[in-house]
Amino acid sequence: MNVKGYRWLTSLLFALILVGLPTQAHAEKSTIKATWVWQTELIQDGGEQLIRYSREEGINLIYLQINRQLPAATYESFLQRAHEEQIAVHALGGDPRWALTAYRADMLGLADWVKEYNASVAEAGRFDGVHLDIEPYVLAQWEEEQNNILASWEENLNLFLQQLSGEPLDLGIDIPFWFDHYTRADGSNFNEWLIGAFDHVTVMTYRNEIDTDHGIIKLSEDEFEIGNRLGKQILVAVNTKEMPGEAHTTFYGLGRDRLNRTLEQLSDRLASHSSFAGIAIHDIRYWQNLQGDGNEGEPPAGENPDPSTPNPEPGEGDRVPDADPVNRDPMIRGTYIWEAHEVIDNGHEILEFAKEKDVNWLYVRLDLQQPYSAYASFVKQAAAQGIEVHALGGHPIWALQENRDRIMRLVNYVKEYNRNVQGDERFHGIHLDIEPYVLPIWRENQDRVMTEWTSNIDAFVNELKKDSNLEASMDMAVWLDKFNVPGTNISLSKWMIDRMDHVSLMAFRDTAEGTNGIAAVSREEIAFAEELGKPILISVEMKESHEGDHITFFEEGEAYMEQELAKLRDMLKDSTSYTGHVVHAYTYWKNAKP
Numbered sequence: 001m002n003v004k005g006y007r008w009l010t011s012l013l014f015a016l017i018l019v020g021l022p023t024q025a026h027a028e029k030s031t032i033k034a035t036w037v038w039q040t041e042l043i044q045d046g047g048e049q050l051i052r053y054s055r056e057e058g059i060n061l062i063y064l065q066i067n068r069q070l071p072a073a074t075y076e077s078f079l080q081r082a083h084e085e086q087i088a089v090h091a092l093g094g095d096p097r098w099a100l101t102a103y104r105a106d107m108l109g110l111a112d113w114v115k116e117y118n119a120s121v122a123e124a125g126r127f128d129g130v131h132l133d134i135e136p137y138v139l140a141q142w143e144e145e146q147n148n149i150l151a152s153w154e155e156n157l158n159l160f161l162q163q164l165s166g167e168p169l170d171l172g173i174d175i176p177f178w179f180d181h182y183t184r185a186d187g188s189n190f191n192e193w194l195i196g197a198f199d200h201v202t203v204m205t206y207r208n209e210i211d212t213d214h215g216i217i218k219l220s221e222d223e224f225e226i227g228n229r230l231g232k233q234i235l236v237a238v239n240t241k242e243m244p245g246e247a248h249t250t251f252y253g254l255g256r257d258r259l260n261r262t263l264e265q266l267s268d269r270l271a272s273h274s275s276f277a278g279i280a281i282h283d284i285r286y287w288q289n290l291q292g293d294g295n296e297g298e299p300p301a302g303e304n305p306d307p308s309t310p311n312p313e314p315g316e317g318d319r320v321p322d323a324d325p326v327n328r329d330p331m332i333r334g335t336y337i338w339e340a341h342e343v344i345d346n347g348h349e350i351l352e353f354a355k356e357k358d359v360n361w362l363y364v365r366l367d368l369q370q371p372y373s374a375y376a377s378f379v380k381q382a383a384a385q386g387i388e389v390h391a392l393g394g395h396p397i398w399a400l401q402e403n404r405d406r407i408m409r410l411v412n413y414v415k416e417y418n419r420n421v422q423g424d425e426r427f428h429g430i431h432l433d434i435e436p437y438v439l440p441i442w443r444e445n446q447d448r449v450m451t452e453w454t455s456n457i458d459a460f461v462n463e464l465k466k467d468s469n470l471e472a473s474m475d476m477a478v479w480l481d482k483f484n485v486p487g488t489n490i491s492l493s494k495w496m497i498d499r500m501d502h503v504s505l506m507a508f509r510d511t512a513e514g515t516n517g518i519a520a521v522s523r524e525e526i527a528f529a530e531e532l533g534k535p536i537l538i539s540v541e542m543k544e545s546h547e548g549d550h551i552t553f554f555e556e557g558e559a560y561m562e563q564e565l566a567k568l569r570d571m572l573k574d575s576t577s578y579t580g581h582v583v584h585a586y587t588y589w590k591n592a593k594p
Helices: 004-019 048-057 072-084 101-120 142-163 177-181 190-197 216-230 256-270 284-289 347-357 373-384 401-420 440-444 446-465 478-482 492-499 518-532 558-571 586-590
Strands: 032-037 061-065 088-093 129-132 170-176 200-204 233-239 276-282 332-337 361-365 388-393 429-432 471-477 502-506 536-541 578-584
Touching: 032 048, 032 284, 048 072, 048 284, 061 276, 072 088, 072 101, 088 101, 088 170, 101 129, 101 142, 142 190, 170 177, 170 190, 177 190, 177 216, 190 216, 200 216, 200 276, 216 233, 216 256, 233 256, 256 276, 276 284, 332 347, 332 586, 347 373, 347 586, 361 373, 361 578, 373 388, 388 401, 401 429, 401 446, 429 446, 440 446, 446 471, 446 492, 471 478, 471 492, 478 492, 478 518, 492 518, 502 518, 502 578, 518 536, 518 558, 536 558, 558 578, 578 586
Parallel strands: 032 061, 032 276, 061 088, 088 129, 129 170, 170 200, 200 233, 233 276, 332 361, 332 578, 361 388, 388 429, 429 471, 471 502, 502 536, 536 578
Antiparallel strands: none
């Protein structure tokens, strides 16, 4: 780290003036408008859509998450385009566990990667900085081990800063506004240390009001006082992500117009601080989805999202028509498409990948704001290629009764979609990925969560099956057989398998054999499925995992994964329920090691 950080802030404003980019009158002090881009795949086509959106919104700093499996040329091409548009790009990385000594190497690996990358490309294609998003307070052990975690986090960050010392990079970090209550071992303020150690900090003041006692101005005043005193740069961040139960922390539902007005007022109000450097919006995916009037999500009830097709008249016998059968191999080879825009923007690429990998089954996450025509062509082409497509949706909070309507919106969208398209354009089912055990309430009251979860699953199946033959399916963790449905002696796993048409068992291991291999950890669920006469798919992981190397094929690569899956097929050849496997997920598989 060196004076590059301050040179960068000055040169950025100077460049904006030189090139005549549109700036607001109040922007003399607020030189930066930043956003987080967690979806690295957005740059794989050169990032033209990302560049266009940045130009439209006046974004001049992008925190871009690094996927180290992408070729350097992909980053270089995007960075050159961004710099042509006077947009700075900082390499983004982070994980709550990066505060722990055991995961120090992961964070230092990011520093090494950026240094090596920048040294290998021309100046126009280099990163301008590195940005960390490490939030250790979400760790399960935070409450009991705060002091130890803070100490190891500080040690890790010092090593990170040393590793990049002298590099022409601006170094930044995200911090919560409430972290100024925590102290270091010597009694000094932890936030003050962070602000002093980095070139700039982005303070996550996630509120949608400015002037209240709990508004952005009040919550950020301590950080600005420190920044002013230390001569450091402070960005304030706002949130556009949906936050169930915490609506005061986000602009979701309030709309783009309200967000823009607030940002203008906020910039004017904060301009008196010498440390005020600008505003960051979290994150680009949710920001792009903000509507002008705040009506995010689904179209109004009863309204067809596709104006080119009429709303069907409900009535007696108004069943959802079946999808045409797909001529495919009975042994399933599938994957998940989690990014809803992928099939719309990159459908041909997905189908080429599927052809190369002999994929015949896709779980595709839907954007319910899209017209039916957005998906019809892709599903039709997939069917012609021998691929069965199931709509995908889910979130941990969908297990809670208060969020049941979110499941129903997906069900209703898929039903209406299937009513309005041709037989070979229809989805074959709906697949849920609901993992409530990551929620804090799971640790507090598991019985309550399981009761509401099973109730929501019942409602899902009943609503789906009342007027359709759509297949109901879900992802399921291998260890759920340790729990019983509250008030019964029935295994939660067995209950789920019984309610679904099929389940995809998340047997995330990197070997087929052994006492902790895929076959072993799946044994109970396969037995349940055989007893109930239900098919079961085995899901394996290709995403990098910090839970241990045994969880994923990320380290070993695709060839090794295929070798193990071939072993698994042979080991389960006598099973009446095992019907194939799915790889999680398309994004990671296509970028996997050979």
